[in-house]
Amino acid sequence: MKLTQLATIALTTLAISVxxxxxxxxxxxxxxxxxYAAGGTPYADGWADYFTMLNKRxxxxxxxxxxxxxxxxxxxxxxxxECYESLKGDGALVFNPLSTGITYQLIPxxxxxDIPLLTQGxxxxxxxxxxxxxxxxxxxxxxxxxxxxxxxxxKQEAGGEIAGKNIALVxxxxxxxxxxxxxxxxxxxxxxFELTLIPVDHPGQEQKSQWLQIRRERPDNIxxxxxxxxxxxxxxxxxxxxxxxxxxFGIWWSGTENDKLDGMASHGxxxxxxxxxGTDYPVYADINKHVVDAGLAAGxxxxxxxxxxxxxxxxxxxxxxxxxxxxxxxxxxxxxSGMMRDGxxxxxxxxxxxAAAGLPKxxxxxxxSCDNHGxxxxxxIQQWDGKEQAWKLIGGFEAPDMxxxxxxxxxxxxxxxxxxxxxxxxx
Amino acid sequence: MFYxxxxxxxxxxxxDSQTFPIKFDRMxxxxxxxVAFLVIPMFLTDYMANAVMIPFLVWAIAALxxxxxxxxxxxxxxxxxxxxxxxxxxxxxLMTAFxxxxxxxxxxLSGLITAAVGALFGLPSLRIKGFYLAVATLASQFFLVWLLxxxxxxxxxxxxxxxxxxxxxxxxxxxTGPHATPVAAYxxxxxxxxxxxxxxxxxxxGRLGRSWMAIRDMDIAAEIIGVNxxxxxxxxxxxxxxxxxxxGSLFFSVYLGAAEVTEAFGITVSFAVLFMVIIGGxxxxxxxxxxxxxxxxxxxxxxxxxxxxxxxxxxLAAHFEYIIVGGLIIIFLIVEPHGLAQMARVLKxxxxxxxxxx
Numbered sequence: 001m002k003l004t005q006l007a008t009i010a011l012t013t014l015a016i017s018v019x020x021x022x023x024x025x026x027x028x029x030x031x032x033x034x035x036y037a038a039g040g041t042p043y044a045d046g047w048a049d050y051f052t053m054l055n056k057r058x059x060x061x062x063x064x065x066x067x068x069x070x071x072x073x074x075x076x077x078x079x080x081x082e083c084y085e086s087l088k089g090d091g092a093l094v095f096n097p098l099s100t101g102i103t104y105q106l107i108p109x110x111x112x113x114d115i116p117l118l119t120q121g122x123x124x125x126x127x128x129x130x131x132x133x134x135x136x137x138x139x140x141x142x143x144x145x146x147x148x149x150x151x152x153x154x155k156q157e158a159g160g161e162i163a164g165k166n167i168a169l170v171x172x173x174x175x176x177x178x179x180x181x182x183x184x185x186x187x188x189x190x191x192x193f194e195l196t197l198i199p200v201d202h203p204g205q206e207q208k209s210q211w212l213q214i215r216r217e218r219p220d221n222i223x224x225x226x227x228x229x230x231x232x233x234x235x236x237x238x239x240x241x242x243x244x245x246x247x248x249f250g251i252w253w254s255g256t257e258n259d260k261l262d263g264m265a266s267h268g269x270x271x272x273x274x275x276x277x278g279t280d281y282p283v284y285a286d287i288n289k290h291v292v293d294a295g296l297a298a299g300x301x302x303x304x305x306x307x308x309x310x311x312x313x314x315x316x317x318x319x320x321x322x323x324x325x326x327x328x329x330x331x332x333x334x335x336x337s338g339m340m341r342d343g344x345x346x347x348x349x350x351x352x353x354x355a356a357a358g359l360p361k362x363x364x365x366x367x368x369s370c371d372n373h374g375x376x377x378x379x380x381i382q383q384w385d386g387k388e389q390a391w392k393l394i395g396g397f398e399a400p401d402m403x404x405x406x407x408x409x410x411x412x413x414x415x416x417x418x419x420x421x422x423x424x425x426x427x
Numbered sequence: 428m429f430y431x432x433x434x435x436x437x438x439x440x441x442x443d444s445q446t447f448p449i450k451f452d453r454m455x456x457x458x459x460x461x462v463a464f465l466v467i468p469m470f471l472t473d474y475m476a477n478a479v480m481i482p483f484l485v486w487a488i489a490a491l492x493x494x495x496x497x498x499x500x501x502x503x504x505x506x507x508x509x510x511x512x513x514x515x516x517x518x519x520x521l522m523t524a525f526x527x528x529x530x531x532x533x534x535x536l537s538g539l540i541t542a543a544v545g546a547l548f549g550l551p552s553l554r555i556k557g558f559y560l561a562v563a564t565l566a567s568q569f570f571l572v573w574l575l576x577x578x579x580x581x582x583x584x585x586x587x588x589x590x591x592x593x594x595x596x597x598x599x600x601x602x603t604g605p606h607a608t609p610v611a612a613y614x615x616x617x618x619x620x621x622x623x624x625x626x627x628x629x630x631x632x633g634r635l636g637r638s639w640m641a642i643r644d645m646d647i648a649a650e651i652i653g654v655n656x657x658x659x660x661x662x663x664x665x666x667x668x669x670x671x672x673x674x675g676s677l678f679f680s681v682y683l684g685a686a687e688v689t690e691a692f693g694i695t696v697s698f699a700v701l702f703m704v705i706i707g708g709x710x711x712x713x714x715x716x717x718x719x720x721x722x723x724x725x726x727x728x729x730x731x732x733x734x735x736x737x738x739x740x741x742x743l744a745a746h747f748e749y750i751i752v753g754g755l756i757i758i759f760l761i762v763e764p765h766g767l768a769q770m771a772r773v774l775k776x777x778x779x780x781x782x783x784x785x
Contacts, residue, residue, distance in 0.1 A: 032742030041742075071734075072741035077690060081683060082478040082727065089474065104589045105685045112605035125586070173576065175587035175687045182586050202689055412586055419523060419583075420593050420604075 022334050024066045026051055026319055027087040029097040032299070034074040035203040036228040038258045042303035043098055044070065046312025049291045049298055053283075054320060056290035061323050062333040075228075077101045084109065093340040094118050094319055100176035103127075103136075108420070111135040116341040118322075120315050121146075121252055121274050125179055126412035128374025130345065131424040133413065137344045139318075139375030140366045141274035143251065144408060147180035147223070148400030149272055149379035150249045151187050154221050163192035168219035170210060170226065170234055173199035177225045180251070182412070184223070186404050204230025211237040224250040231259040235266050245269045246383075255391065256307040260384050267386030270394070272379050275314050275363040277391045279305035283313075283358030307391060317357050322347045344368055349375075364397040371427035374409070377402060429778040446628060463617055468610045476609030477682070483723045484616040485678045490703040490715035491627050492670025497701070498710035499631055500663035501643030502552050506545075506564035508696035509571030510668050512688050514541045514675030516581050519590040522603075522680070523583060530595050530602050530680070534619070537676040538669040544571070545668020552660045556646075568697055575688040591685035603680045612681050619677060623670055628712050630666065639663050640710075671700075706759060708768025717767040725752050 030044035031037060051066040060066050069090055071083035080102035084095065095110060096118045097103055103123035110117050111134060119127065119138045127136030155162045169184055171177030181197065188195040196219055198210050204226060211234075214222065222243065226234055231254045238248060239261055246268035250259065255271025284305065291297050292304060303309045326335045326343025335343070347368045354362055366375030381395030417424060430451045437443040447453040467480065489507060496504050517537035521528060548567040552560050575581045582590050594604030601607045602615050630636050638659040641649035650656055679686045686692070699722055707718020726748050733744035763770050 030741065032740075033745040037742075070741045072730075072745045074745065077683065077685075077687070078482070085474040085477045086731075089472075100587065101589070101687055101690050104587065104591065104687070105683060108591065108605035108684055174689055175589045178587050202693070408586075415583075415585070420591070 022064055023091070024061055024064050024323060024335070025087075025091045025093055026066055026068050026316070027083075027090070027092045027095060028068050028070040029073050029080060029083050029087075029095060029099075029102065030070055031073050031075045031098070033072060034076075036075040039228055039253070039256065039308055040075065040098060041299055042256075042306045042308035043312035043315075045298040045301075045303045046309035046314075047096065047316045048312075049287055049296075049304070049309075050313045050316035050320070052296050052298070053287050053290045056294065056296070057286055061320055062327040064333045066320075073097065073099065073102060075099050075101075077105050081105055081109075088113060088115060091337075093323065093335065093337050094344070096120075096315055096319070098122065100124070100179065101174065104175060107133065107136055113337075114341065115337040116344050118315060118319055118344065120318065121311070122176065125374075126409045126416065128377075128409050129371065129413035130369065130373035131371045131413075131427045132417045132422055133373060134425060135341055137368065137373045139347075139368065139373065140349070140364050141377050141379050142374055143176075143179040143225075144183040144405045145374075145377030145379050145400040146251045146272040146274075147183045148187060148377075148405055149381070149398065150223055150251075151184070151191070151193075152398070152400065153249065153270075153381050153395060155191065158220075165193045165220040166196060166217065167193050167221045167223060168196040168198055168214060168217070169223045170198045170200060170207075170214075171224075172204060172226050172230055173201045176227065176253075180223075180225060182408055183405060186408060187401065190401075190404065200226065200230055200234070203228060205233055207233050207237050211241055214238075214243065215241045220247065222248045224248060224254045226250070226254045226259075231256075232261075235259060235261050235269065239265045249381075252311075255382060255384075257391075258308075260386075260389070264386035266384055269384045271382055271384075271391075273307075273382045273391075273393070274379055274397075275311060276361065276380075277307060277310070277382055277393055281359050281362060283317075286358060287313075314359070314363060317354075317359060318347070318349065321349065321353060321357065345370060345373070369427070370425065377405065429781065430775065432779070446632070460621070463621075464614070468613065471609050471613055473609050476613050479724060479727055480613050481616050481677075481682045483720055484613075484620040485674050485682050486700070486703060486723050487716045487719035488620055488623055488677065489671050489674035489700050490707060490719045491623060491712065492667045492674060493700050494704045494707075494710065494712070494715045495627060495631070495639070495670065496663055496667035497704055498708075498714075499636060499643060500639040500660065500667075502549075502660065502663060503557060503561040504564040504667070505561050505694070505697045505701065506548060506567040506571070507671055507700040508692040508694060509568040510541050510545055510671040511675030511678060511696060512571055512575055512692035513544050513668075514538065514672030515679035515686055515692065516575050516590065516688070517541065517672065518676040518680050519583075519592065520581070522593055522595065526593070530597050530615070533595075534673055534676045534680070538673040541672020541675070542665040542669040545671070546661050546665040549661050549664025549668075552664065553657060565694075565697075568694055572688050572692060587687070589685055589687045590679065592680040595680075604684065607681070616677055616681055619673060623673065624712055624716070627670070631712075635659075635662060635666075643710075702756065706756060706766055708766030711766070711768035713771065714766050714768030717771075721755075721767065722752075725755070 028044050028047050031040035048068045051068050055065050071087055073080040073083050084106055094116050100122050103119050116135045121141055123138055125142040125144045127133040127138050184195050200207055224234055245266055248269050250271035252273045260266045322343040325347055326339040327333050330339045345368045349366050354360055364378035377400050378397040380393055380397045382391045383394045385392050430449055435450050447456055493507055496502050514537045517540040521533045551563040582588050592603045595602055600611045638654045641654045642659045703718035703722045706721055708714025729748045733739045734741055
């Protein structure tokens, strides 16, 4: 009895691990467990639901069905590598790990395996330099663009002058949170403001000492680079010391429905974003019809329309557009991961393309090229409305200070190339 | 049938005091080595190497190191993650500062650097014992991680504080970096694991190991019969950290290829290695390997059965992994508090008498 059961399990494992031919595989390295599950779950749902919708509505991409095998990383790099190794054998076209740590881990591996990484709004910022990072794509915006856009907004609100102001960066003490520091340091030098760095250790539940420091120093503005439970705790602590919410700015990972307080407590809190908010888009009609109402929604289906769901869906739409571009370029519907890389590099996310995908004006227009894998870096500003309990876009998509960012990207990517003996591609 | 000892006569003292005096044991040992070196490389896929075998070997080395300290010398330590981080960052600094240096020297040097750091943090063990020492080593865990995160020199001033291993070769074969073949990386780790296990086995059989065990069993008595507690404890910390440093070095350079100190070498690592040692068996070389296998391979196996085999949702499977692994730990510790190695020992004693038990 026992043996037969074991044999059945072994056989099913074998049967499933045989790759199914002619399917476009968009694996999902998700995290639905652990301290960051609140962020990982809606994103993974958005990613999966968009491909389910494409399968039901259009019969896949270019006539080839898509599939989204999922693997749980728990936001842990070692598990991320295990997931990558197990999914790459299934013909994965592109990886989107939603973790800066895992992205750093995968950049060399994926480049060697000729599989592109799509890291929208996270990951290694200098991956925007396509000449050196041939397989990393982080358009439409990255951490440095976000930081610069927030500084620009602070400057604008202060009437154009921020010299002498004190701006504090409260950040997740990890690769993710540290990313904006070089940019903010360069901008502090340029604009003459004072930068205070306040790290918060993983997972960020304990921030008493950090907010004591803020209470003492009373910085004019706070920039928040948090993730998971750290965001809510930061907002609660800010409310406790009566820090004015409209002087607090989050990066997009600190600007979701999870990152608010009840009632009016966090009313006025602002966050950067690289895509629009809400469900007022034609694509939702299709998702509701083909996915949600058909009972095919990923997860429990409760996240449809949330900020992170939108972001996961936006990433899926970008990947699907790149796959279609690759199919056109290479004249075959059954593309490989190498062709997918070409598709991402030649993607043209124009308003017309977004409108055709049912997401008109959802994000900024951008196009990939051999040396530019980062797009234009246009970032908008959204604000939490405590009355309606929703995010509202209040500042349009504007380009950041590319002079500063461009130089930093060049320096950081060249340091990486020198360390790893990479000859930049001729672009 | 098993462990037949009749007719197996030892004619020299060397033969009588060898590591595996029973012929069956010896043959089994050679068989395992042959499988590890010759058979497994033939069937090694990327997944098997990077998700199963290499982490197993790396964690086994770390467990060996901690077993020397906890199992053989009786000094409870929670600083394993910090010491692994020292090994990893030493490797990174050596690899980037001396691009021409070969990997074996780099890894051994990283081990030595960690040994020095470990001996330094072992100093409190001369005055405090037991749980109090655990707290002191816990401080080293947090201090080392904080230091490596705080001082940008350790990560060459990179924007995110991540370190990544450049490509290095050994005899023309790529060992580290993304282009390393699974077989090369596996054999490289295996050589270190076998070499270090051999070293640990022989150290614990010699004068040094006996002085460690004397300290463990009763430190005052050990001092009276002439064991120098300063030397015994500090050498245990140094040797243990040497092993753990090498584990951290391989963990970073061969296994992951990139690491971030707070995420990869946090307090959970210290606990995981301590669990490996306790589940495998305190004071046992074999136990270190079994404990590492249990803690590393069980979650991967469960994931593949639950998600791959039975098609469960990934989050449900991830939660069940915790439940099953946690449950198994409790069951093992109730059934055999001395660890899996003790189970093997009992089995061996039974088999030696079989089929004629008293």
